[in-house]
Amino acid sequence: MSPPLPPLRVDGRLDRVRGAVEAAEAEALIVSDLHNIRWCCGFTGSHGVLVVRSGDATLLTDTRYAAQGPEQLAESGAAVDVTVTATVVATAAELVGDLARVALEADHVSWADHRRWSAEVEADLIATENLIAELRGVKDAAELARMQRAARIVDECLGEATPLLVEGISEQELARFLDDGMRSRGATGPAYETIVAGGENAARPHARPGTRRFVDGDLVVVDAGALVDGYCSDMTRTFAIGSPDDRAVTIHELVTRAQAAGVAAVRPGIEVGEIDKVCRDLITEEGFGAEFGHGTGHGVGLDIHELPAVRAGNTAILQPGHVITVEPGIYLPGFGGVRVEDMVVVTDDGCRPLTRHPKIALHEKTVR
Amino acid sequence: MSPPLPPLRVDGRLDRVRGAVEAAEAEALIVSDLHNIRWCCGFTGSHGVLVVRSGDATLLTDTRYAAQGPEQLAESGAAVDVTVTATVVATAAELVGDLARVALEADHVSWADHRRWSAEVEADLIATENLIAELRGVKDAAELARMQRAARIVDECLGEATPLLVEGISEQELARFLDDGMRSRGATGPAYETIVAGGENAARPHARPGTRRFVDGDLVVVDAGALVDGYCSDMTRTFAIGSPDDRAVTIHELVTRAQAAGVAAVRPGIEVGEIDKVCRDLITEEGFGAEFGHGTGHGVGLDIHELPAVRAGNTAILQPGHVITVEPGIYLPGFGGVRVEDMVVVTDDGCRPLTRHPKIALHEKTVR
Numbered sequence: 224m225s226p227p228l229p230p231l232r233v234d235g236r237l238d239r240v241r242g243a244v245e246a247a248e249a250e251a252l253i254v255s256d257l258h259n260i261r262w263c264c265g266f267t268g269s270h271g272v273l274v275v276r277s278g279d280a281t282l283l284t285d286t287r288y289a290a291q292g293p294e295q296l297a298e299s300g301a302a303v304d305v306t307v308t309a310t311v312v313a314t315a316a317e318l319v320g321d322l323a324r325v326a327l328e329a330d331h332v333s334w335a336d337h338r339r340w341s342a343e344v345e346a347d348l349i350a351t352e353n354l355i356a357e358l359r360g361v362k363d364a365a366e367l368a369r370m371q372r373a374a375r376i377v378d379e380c381l382g383e384a385t386p387l388l389v390e391g392i393s394e395q396e397l398a399r400f401l402d403d404g405m406r407s408r409g410a411t412g413p414a415y416e417t418i419v420a421g422g423e424n425a426a427r428p429h430a431r432p433g434t435r436r437f438v439d440g441d442l443v444v445v446d447a448g449a450l451v452d453g454y455c456s457d458m459t460r461t462f463a464i465g466s467p468d469d470r471a472v473t474i475h476e477l478v479t480r481a482q483a484a485g486v487a488a489v490r491p492g493i494e495v496g497e498i499d500k501v502c503r504d505l506i507t508e509e510g511f512g513a514e515f516g517h518g519t520g521h522g523v524g525l526d527i528h529e530l531p532a533v534r535a536g537n538t539a540i541l542q543p544g545h546v547i548t549v550e551p552g553i554y555l556p557g558f559g560g561v562r563v564e565d566m567v568v569v570t571d572d573g574c575r576p577l578t579r580h581p582k583i584a585l586h587e588k589t590v591r
Numbered sequence: 592m593s594p595p596l597p598p599l600r601v602d603g604r605l606d607r608v609r610g611a612v613e614a615a616e617a618e619a620l621i622v623s624d625l626h627n628i629r630w631c632c633g634f635t636g637s638h639g640v641l642v643v644r645s646g647d648a649t650l651l652t653d654t655r656y657a658a659q660g661p662e663q664l665a666e667s668g669a670a671v672d673v674t675v676t677a678t679v680v681a682t683a684a685e686l687v688g689d690l691a692r693v694a695l696e697a698d699h700v701s702w703a704d705h706r707r708w709s710a711e712v713e714a715d716l717i718a719t720e721n722l723i724a725e726l727r728g729v730k731d732a733a734e735l736a737r738m739q740r741a742a743r744i745v746d747e748c749l750g751e752a753t754p755l756l757v758e759g760i761s762e763q764e765l766a767r768f769l770d771d772g773m774r775s776r777g778a779t780g781p782a783y784e785t786i787v788a789g790g791e792n793a794a795r796p797h798a799r800p801g802t803r804r805f806v807d808g809d810l811v812v813v814d815a816g817a818l819v820d821g822y823c824s825d826m827t828r829t830f831a832i833g834s835p836d837d838r839a840v841t842i843h844e845l846v847t848r849a850q851a852a853g854v855a856a857v858r859p860g861i862e863v864g865e866i867d868k869v870c871r872d873l874i875t876e877e878g879f880g881a882e883f884g885h886g887t888g889h890g891v892g893l894d895i896h897e898l899p900a901v902r903a904g905n906t907a908i909l910q911p912g913h914v915i916t917v918e919p920g921i922y923l924p925g926f927g928g929v930r931v932e933d934m935v936v937v938t939d940d941g942c943r944p945l946t947r948h949p950k951i952a953l954h955e956k957t958v959r
Contacts, residue, residue: 335720
């Protein structure tokens with residue numbers, strides 16, 4: 224069995240949230256997003272809001288969580304009260320009844336719910352976006368331990384799956400093997416629907432595994448992540464079945480080189496858009512810029528897509544503890560595609576890949 | 592292997608949507624919810640909006656779905672054009688540029704996105720809620736075939752799991768066995784996190800399976816559903832380990848009786864709140880009204896919780912094709928709990944349970 228993971232603690236997080244709320248010129252924040260609530264106080268229920276005021280915080284949830292709520296808050300060390308109520312909005316409105324400016328997570332509250340909050344809350348409602356997401360971007364040691372384990376599990380699954388990268392195996396069979404392997408190693412399951420895309424399907428960045436069976440010469444894109452105690456991993460490798468042709472070898476070599484250059488560029492203090500530029504420039508110089516139709520990567524954590532977005536023009540500055548993916552790709556409709564991806568954590572002087580499955584050059588494979 | 596499922600077709604759905612849009616006094620609807628988009632046109636991608644105008648409809652999505660989008664629309668028979676764009680909001684705004692009143696799904700558009708739509712769309716934005724959800728409530732034969740298969744898969748898994756309902760097995764072990772069984776029978780996986788809650792954990796309606804092992808006298812609540820081709824099933828049974836005490840037998844008998852009465856009351860033409868009343872009155876008469884702290888059920892379909900909500904005071908009228916759960920429960924903190932649930936489809940003259948695992952009276956079990 225794996226060694227126990229260090230406990231997830233929320234020490235100091237609410238004070239960081241309060242700092243951001245103050246910067247948004249509000250006196251309180253009503254947190255609606257369930258992963259944001261979890262990050263703030265450890266609560267994993269499916270219903271509730273967290274009201275963060277300058278001097279206290281209250282989780283409002285329903286009777287289903289009357290026992291679980293206080294237990295999880297105690298485990299995470301959150302200085303948060305729990306109120307069980309059937310009328311969350313009205314009860315939260317009372318809690319902020321004496322305030323003039325109250326922030327709502329505009330990116331997580333529906334327009335319909337905004338109308339309900341407006342009717343109940345007397346204060347001016349301030350629209351914030353990504354307020355907690357910015358803070359969540361930087362992971363602590365307990366979070367990294369979960370993401371490292373999730374990454375290692377997929378490394379092991381891919382290693383074990385090597386004998387299935389042959390003619391006659393279907394996309395669904397390989398995906399199922401990987402998913403089963405994640406669970407048998409203690410993951411909750413895949414962090415997202417595992418992508419196995421062979422041949423012409425590999426030209427689709429978000430293909431779903433189908434019944435197509437691998438044939439000689441196929442490129443096979445495998446994009447898989449595991450979920451461990453709420454935290455995600457994310458990696459992609461592109462394999463070849465039998466003897467890939469020159470074009471396959473060429474784009475695989477180019478993407479692998481661009482991806483390595485992107486990872487090599489990751490360090491604290493630079494703009495995250497710079498990582499995209501490093502990868503994209505290399506691919507564009509070789510004439511495949513139009514075939515690299517997505518951003519270079521994204522943050523990972525409780526959500527599979529988090530801040531910071533690794534895309535052109537993003538001026539956010541990388542900090543130690545940020546976890547991002549670097550995943551350039553080239554997609555040739557009707558032929559196939561290549562994507563190579565690692566999930567890396569920014570360190571004090573560079574980065575450390577959390578995903579470690581080896582990247583074999585396809586021409587090495589063909590001469591074996 | 593299972594016989595092939597009938598194809599999912601969307602014939603007539605867009606015209607029903609147009610009727611509802613007209614009733615909302617709007618000239619077009621921008622559909623944001625991905626399951627609503629799927630129901631309207633068959634598209635299963637992770638990004639896009641569907642613009643439904645009186646004379647046409649257009650799916651706007653990004654390059655990742657340039658191939659998948661048109662293919663899925665053709666398969667479902669949707670009369671929908673596809674536009675691939677990196678700027679969905681701006682492109683959709685152009686499509687409705689000559690209209691005066693455009694509806695947005697207020698329950699699925701974030702406050703932040705509403706602000707973006709407001710900035711781009713010249714028309715008045717009309718807030719609709721549950722517009723497509725109301726239509727989705729009534730299932731067609733192809734949808735019911737998937738839900739029936741999902742229900743049967745869980746029936747089989749529960750039957751196979753009977754030997755595990757003994758002392759020493761943990762909640763997680765039983766949950767894992769059920770989840771594996773769903774996948775091995777062709778389900779995508781569980782439709783939601785399988786609940787296995789034993790002993791005092793059974794007093795929590797939404798407990799997560801833990802390491803607790805069953806001991807003699809435990810009540811064990813098992814709430815499990817499968818996902819088949821996008822459609823969910825949902826059922827709950829409560830078992831006893833060894834010899835349950837009188838209180839356990841009493842509440843199990845009461846909940847089973849209330850649940851059967853609720854199912855017997857399901858028929859077209861009645862208010863859905865009536866089903867809740869039938870179950871709740873029986874439980875309240877026996878003095879456990881306060882221990883039945885949740886609604887009696889909910890619709891099921893592409894989402895595990897859909898319309899209609901089976902709760903007190905809901906005046907929506909049941910129609911043939913509605914699929915709902917009937918799941919009363921009694922929860923005694925520190926002791927345990929009982930919930931019994933079936934998923935039923937409303938027929939022309941009553942209802943037909945899709946979940947069929949037998950309900951054994953606990954006193955029968957104890958005399959064996």
